[in-house]
Amino acid sequence: MEFRLTDTQRELQEAARKFARAELPDLARELEEKAIPVPDEMRRRYGEMGFLGVNLPEQYGGLGLGHFEALLVLEQFAMISVAVAFPVFESATGPVRTVEHFASDSLKARILPEVIKGEKIVAVSMSEPSAGTALTDLKTSARYDGDDIVLSGQKRWCSGGGHSDYYIVYCRFDGEPGAKGIGAVLVGKERAGMSFGRPEQLMGFRGIPSADIFLDDVRVPKDNIIVPKGGFAQLMTAFSLERCGNATMGLGIAAAALEEATAYAQERHQFGKPIVDFQAIQMKLAEMAMKVEASRLLIYRAAVNASQGLPSILDSSLAKCFSNEMVIEVASKGLQIMGGYGYSKEYRMEQRVRDSYAWGIAGGTTDVQKTNITSALVGRRFNQRA
Structure with a gap:
């Protein structure tokens, strides 16, 4: 190794x-x-x-x-x-x-x-007003009409919505219920019948546009099919790599928080000495460093094990879930070390805290990742609808 x-x-x-x-x-x-x-x-x-x-x-x-x-x-x-x-x-x-x-x-x-x-730019369009974690409840419809596919429905929480050039739209073909009816189609932004809602105002993620997407009999050629009906499981395997990317975004936030807090603790003096000389600050920095390094190793393992293929659900879910929880803790400790300066918008720490919460929601919540992890451990999937 x-x-x-x-x-x-x-x-x-x-x-x-x-x-x-x-x-x-x-x-x-x-x-x-x-x-x-x-x-x-x-x-x-x-x-x-x-x-x-x-x-x-x-x-x-x-x-x-x-x-x-x-x-x-x-x-x-x-x-x-x-x-x-x-x-x-x-x-x-x-x-x-x-x-x-x-x-x-x-x-x-x-x-x-x-x-x-x-x-x-390519964005993914999965969630709907009534289909988030329960993605197989999605209602956006797709039907064949000659050489075209016709799409109708509404999508929500699309990062890049209104800004990206192409959208991978998860949709239900021929009204077939459940996962068996779901596929994905690439839709260009300029297609007739494609429109967008107002930009979302989010706690963090500023600079990453998000908006509802409305599809009103949008026509695309058959060649735009990415995964046909019945390919829902394929689409989910692609998310193993996105989970690693999600985890790495959290890692980057946390690594930067650790870097800035470490520098600040050596520059900031109280009671006649740098605050890094106080044991309470030392404990916080050490805890931050341990979490950052552990997260980095989990992500690296998932990526290396995958090579050019897709990471396993277990490796990617472990990496994502740990990173999602780690980044909130590390960024918050960084803010606490910097005190009022950390809370001020003149510095970057308060932004890191706000951005840290997004990754445990985007791409599958931390609770979903824990279900994935347990499913891999016991060797079977759990029916959430039963």
Whole structure:
């Protein structure tokens, strides 16, 4: 078992660190203050640097490396802010991976190069007003009409809603109930009948647009099918990698909180000495460091075990659930160490606390992850409807 990075991995990590710390802090502040996404020109710079195609195939313009390498890059971006990291998250671990794994060759050839260059964004559209954790209750309908698929319904909590160029829409074909009727179709933003609700005002996640999506007899060609009816289980396997990306976003927040709190504790003096000399501060920093390192190892294990494939449900759920709970604790301890400065918007710690709560909700709640973990331990799935 080898815990050291290879030269290639270390160079990639360092390139991401240098770029993120030199180019993104001021942008991150602007995205937070104005609640706007990464501008197109900066996203194209991400593409030019190779950060949007780390683990995507070389034939489409990617680097062809593994998920582990992609997560090394994502962590460095997330240490600046989740908003500046979001394009990397979507391409390396999110809906773009669903296209790469399951879409037709023609659809991949059309979509992946655009994403890798930073020219287009793909978002996933799953949840509905009455279907969140109980996703198999979704009602968005899909029917065949000649060479087209016609979609109707409403989607909610779509990160990138109203801003992204393409949406992977989970839908129910032919009215067939349960998981057997569910598939997924790629829908372009400009399609007739596609509209968006008002931007959501969220506790954190500023700079990551979210809005309802309304589909009113939206027509797309049959080639836009990513997973046909009956492929719900396939769609869920793709979420094993997204869970690792989710966990890494939390890790980035926590690692940055630890870094800033450690520096602050050495600079801030009270009672004539730096506060790091007080045992109470030492205990907090040590606890933060233990949680960050444990989270990092769980994520790395899931990614390395998966290689170029998809992580196991057990590995990815362990990594996500631990990270989701860890980041709230670590960011909160960082705020406490910084006191009033941590609570002030002049510093970044209070934003980290707000952003930390999102990851235990997005991509499957912590309770769902614990059910996944237990299911893997006992070797059977649990029927929540019984």
